[in-house]
Every structure is written in structure tokens, then in C-alpha cells.
Amino acid sequence: MVYPLGMIGVGIGLAYLAAFAAGGLLLRCGFPLSSSPGRNGRIDGLRGLLALSVMMHHFVIWMQATQLGGSWERPTVLFLENLGGGSVSIFFMITGFLFHRVALEGFHISRIAALWVGRFFRLTPLVAASVVATCLIILWTQDYSIRPDTVFTPLLSWVAAVGQPPLLGHADSGRIDAYVLWSLKYEWAFYLFGLPLMAIAYDLLRGKAPNAALPLALIFGSLAMARWVALDWLAFPPLFAMGMLASEATRLDEARIWSSSGAGMLTASAGLLAALACAPKPHGTSWDFLLGLFFASVACGNDIFGLLRRRAFLALGECSYGIYLFHGVVLFALFDFGAPALVALDTASLPLLLPLVAIVVVALTATTFVVIERPGIAFGRAMVARFSSAAPATSEDEAIG
Template identity: 90%
Template sequence: MVYPLGMIGIGIGLAYLAAFAAGGLLLRCGFPLPSSSGRIGRIDGLRGLLALSVMMHHFVIWMQATRLGGSWERPTVLFLENLGGGSVSIFFMITGFLFHRVALEGFHVSRMAALWVGRFFRLTPMVAASVVATCLIILWTQDYSIRPETVFTPLFSWVAALGQPPLLGHADSGRIDAYVLWSLKYEWAFYLFGLPLMAIAYDLLRGKAPNATLPLALIFGSLAMARLAALDWLAFPPLFAMGMLASEATKLEKARIWSSSRGGMLAASACLLAALACAPKPYGTPWDFLLGLFFASVACGNDVFGILRRRALLALGECSYGIYLFHGVILFVLFDFGAPALAALDTASLPLLLPLVAIVVVALTAATFIVIEKPGVAFGRAIIASFSSATPAMSEDKAIG
């Protein structure tokens, strides 16, 4: 396959700018930003860029599957492949970073139960909405089969993020949302198993070892196990652990000073670009450590020369979960339903549609945030408050996965 790399690069750059402009317009229209209390704006801004990067990665996959003679598979250009995989890796690090303090506080049944309730109402309503959108598209295509075995078990698997088997009997239903639900499986594994186990381990080791010991043990233990057993899931615990190490790094004054300096920002940006350009696959390689260094730098104060603090980008950060879940639906409509109209465009011009796609995705997901995601979070907080004295912020911390 020959990618029109120049036009893809232009399309990606314009799409970031278009999304940024859309974020600014959302703010002028009254889109709600969260209170700065307990939130780190740099990470909120980073989320918006990461979700958009995943969208651009899948746009390229659609191009190669429909116009470049390829199939629905990873792009052969490493940067375009890692634009998606690298972004998801950093999302996992954000999760580890945000919830490390929960593990440090030790294991408390009521607190863990409150966290699970908060996560359920934070994550699941939006997943359910994206699954409904997928079902509607399948019904519109008239390529479906409605029988108990094609409805109930697949629906449960999708909404619970256990897998994406054929939905309503539609053979390639996962392509409609770009198969994005796979990462939520690992998010839930972290919340349900990883976090409680880490909390118990901190209880056992309290006062006996530095806090960074456990994340480091998780990283090197996973790497050692991966050499003995070819298990795909072993690539992901180190990513959560790197986020936990970033949490510990924020306590170091020298790390904060360096990360906020011009030299620190340049070094962190170089780490990010090197990982995106050179990693032979998205997960489970030494290049993940460069992504970890970049994220730790952001956690410690690197706002990438002020970009991550821009309010328009913070608005995109609020929409990031929706962007991640719903961009695949928009791309499917464009490349499948819109195929007759796209036929009039030459392949090299297709990337110029990316800015328009970005605007549509941001507009749609801003609506889903207000109508579905924000009320879901509020409902979860209300339930937590009714049976627990857990901190409300527990249900407000955001991570995609």
C-alpha cells in the first residue's frame, strides 16, 4: 500500500485545529467545564488530544480498507499505527495515575465498592448508548438476524466490555465502532482486581518499602512473566504501573521543576515522537517507557508550552470518552453509507475530510456528555452518597481505557 502521507499529515494537522476551534465554540455556547478543584488541567487537555489521535488512526484504517487495496488492519506506517495504540497506552497510564492514591490508602471494602459504583455509572451508560447506535446502524443496513442467541448474549458482552461478538447476527459489527470496546476490558480488570490487590499489598508493606516499589515490581514482574508465557494481557499491567510511578514522581520537587522547564518539555516531546515513530507495535515494547516518561513529565507540570492548558482543549478533554466511543460510528457512516459520495474524491483528497469529521465528532460527543455522561456520573455520586461516606471525587476522575 502507498499512503498519501503528505495529505494525511495535512489532514491530521487541520483536524486538530478544527477540533480545537470546535472546543472554543463549545465554551462560548456555555459548555460546562469542571471545577479546577481536584483536577489536573494538563491531563484533561491531554485526554482530548489522545481521543482525537485514536480517531485519526481509525480514519487511516478506513482509507486503506476502502481505497488503498488493504484490509481492516494496522497501518504499516508505524507513526500512523502508534497514533492509536500509543494514545491508548497513555490512557491506561492516566488511569493508573488517577487511582494510585486509592491504592495508597489501603484496602477498604466500602471505599472499593463506592469506586466500583462510581466507575459503573461513569463508564457504562455511554457504552450502552454507543451499542444502541451500533444496533440502529445494523438495522438500517438490513443485514441482521434477531434471535435470542444473536441479541442477548452479544448485547451483554458489548455493554460489559467482555468482547464484541457479532451483534444482531451482523458478521462484522465491531467495525461499526472501530472495535474500541476492547480497552475497557482492561480498565475493568484494573478496577476490579488490580486496584484492590495493590491496595492490599500497600497495607502489607506500609512503612517497609518506598511507595514506588510496588509499581516497579508490577512492571518487571509482568516483563518476566511475558518471557515465560505468551499472554497478550501481560503487556498492559506495566502501563497502569507507569501511571502509578508518575503519581510518585509528582512528589519530587526536582521532577516538577525539570518537567516545567523548556528543556524538560523538549525532552518529553522527543520521547513521545520517538515512541510513535519507532515502536514496532503499540503495546509491550521498550518504547512504552518513552511514553511513560512523556506522561510522567505531563503529570509533573509539563503543559507542552501551554497547549495542554488551553480552555478549548479542556472542553475536548471533557468530551474525550465520547470521542473515543463514538468516532467509529461517524467514520462508518462516512465510509460505508457515504461511499457513493466519496467516490467522487480522489484518494489523496480523502484526508482533507478529517477536519469536518473532527467537528462532527466533537459536536456529537459534547451532546452525549451533557445528556448521558454527566447525568450518569451525578447519579453514581448520588448512589454513593446514599450508602457511603466515600469522597465524591472518586466518581469524577476520568479515564478512557
């Protein structure tokens, strides 16, 4: 299978530019940006780029499955594969970073319960909306079967993000959203189990070990277990732990000075590109440490020469969860509904559609942010304020799976 790599590169570059322009247009139209104190704007800007990178990864998979004689599987070019998986790895690091201070405060059931409520109303409404969109597409265009066993259990699995079995009896239903819900399973595992256990561990170790000791132990303990036990999930705890280490690094003057220097930005960016180009798989290799270095540098001050501070990228960051969940629906519409029109195009020219896809996805997800996400976040906070004396665990803790 031969990829038109040059045109894919051009399409990816133009798509980032198109999304940036769309983000700027959103702001001129009054799109709301968070003004919460303590927000790390660099991470907000990074989130938008990561979600767009996942979209581009799935565009390539659609290309190879429909135009290049391949199937729905990982791209054989490492950079194109890791563009998606590596971005999800950094999303896990963002989650670890954002919630590290919750663990540091120790185990308080009211605070943990408040976090669970907030996370539910932050994550679940948009998942439910994406599942509804998938169901409507199946009912409109695909073979389907409506029986209790094809509706209720699959719907629950999808909305709870524990799996994506055939929905409404349609075998390839997961392809409609590009099978993106898998990562939310690990996000929820972190919130429900990892974070409380880390909080308890910090209570037990308080005053006996530095804060960095626990995430370091989690990283190397998981790596050691992975050498002896073949469990796929062991690749993910180190990613959350790297985010926690990045949180600790922000306390160090030396880390902040180096990360915001030209040499630091170049070194961290080179490490990111090396990991994307060379890692044999997106998670669970030593290349994860280069991804961790890049993320820590962003947390500590690396704005990629001002790029991550641009307000247009901050707008894309607000849309990032929606971009992650809904880009698959847009790609399905392009490659399935638009298949007759695509036949007339030269395969090598298909990546030039990426900028248009990016604009459509940004417009769609800006709408879902205003109509679904933002009200869901506000409702969750209101619920916490009404039934608990605990304040929300974080301020605008925007992370996705």
C-alpha cells in the same frame, strides 16, 4: 499499499486545529467545564488530544480498507499505527495515575465498592448508548438476524465490554464502532482486581518499602513473565503501573521543575514522537518507557508550552470518552453511507475530510457528555452518598479505556 502520507499529515494537523476551534465554540456556547479542586488540567487537555488521535488512526484504517486496496488491519506505517495504540497506552497510564492514591490508602471495602459504583455509572451509560447506535445502524442498513442467541448474549458482551461478538448476527458489527471496546476490558480488570490487590499489597508493605517499589515490581515482574509466557494481557499492567509512578513523581520538586522547563518539555515530546515512530507495536515493548516518560512529564508540569492549558482543549478533554466511543460511528457513516460520494474524490484528498469529521465528532460527543455522561456521573455519586459512608474515591476521575 502506498499511503498519501503528506496529505494524511496535513489532514491530521488540520483536524487538530478544527477540533480546537470546535472546543472554543463549545465554551462560548456555555459548555460546562469541571471546577473540581485538585484536577490536573494538563491531563484533561491531553485526554482530548489522545481521543482525537485514536480517531485519526481509525480514519487511516478505513482509508486503507476502502480506498487503498488493503483490509481492516493495522496500518503498515508505524507512526499511524501507534497514533492509536500509543494513545490508548497513555489512557491506561492516566487511569493508574488517577487511582494510585486510592491504592495508597489501603484496602477498605466500602471505599472500593464506592469506586466500583462510581465507575459503573461513569463508563456504562455511554457504552450502552454507543451499542444502541450500533444496533440501529445494523437494523437500518445491514443484514441482521434477531434471535435470542444473536441479541442477548452479544448485547451483554458489548455493554460489559468483555468482547464484541457479532451483534444481531452481523459479522462485521464491531467495525461500526471501530472495535474500541477492547480497552475497557482492561480498565475494568484494573478496577475490579488490580486496584484492590494493589491496596492490599500497600497495606502489607506499609513502612517497609517506598511507595514506588510496588509499581516498579509490577512493571518488571510483568516484563519478566512476558519473556516466558505468551499472554497478551501482560503488556498492560506496566502501563497502569507507569501511571502510578507518575503519581509518585509529582511529589518530587526536581521532577516538577524539570518537567515544566523548556528542556524537559522538548525532551519528553521528542521521546513521545520517537516511540510513535519507532515502536514495532503499540504495547509491550521497551518504547513504552518513552510514553511513560512523556506522561510523567505532563503529570509533573509539562503543558507543552501552554498548549494543554488552553480551555478549548479542556473542553475536548471533557468530551474525550465520547470521542473515543463514538468516532467509529461517524467514520462508518462517512465510509459506508458516504461511499458513493467518496468515489468521486481523489484518494489522496480524502484526509482533507478529517477536519470535518473532527468537528462532527466533537459536536456529537459534547451532546452525549451533557445528556448522558454528566447525569450518569452525578447519579453514581448520589448512589454512593445514599448507600455508603465512603466518599467517592476520586474527584472527577475522568479516564477512559
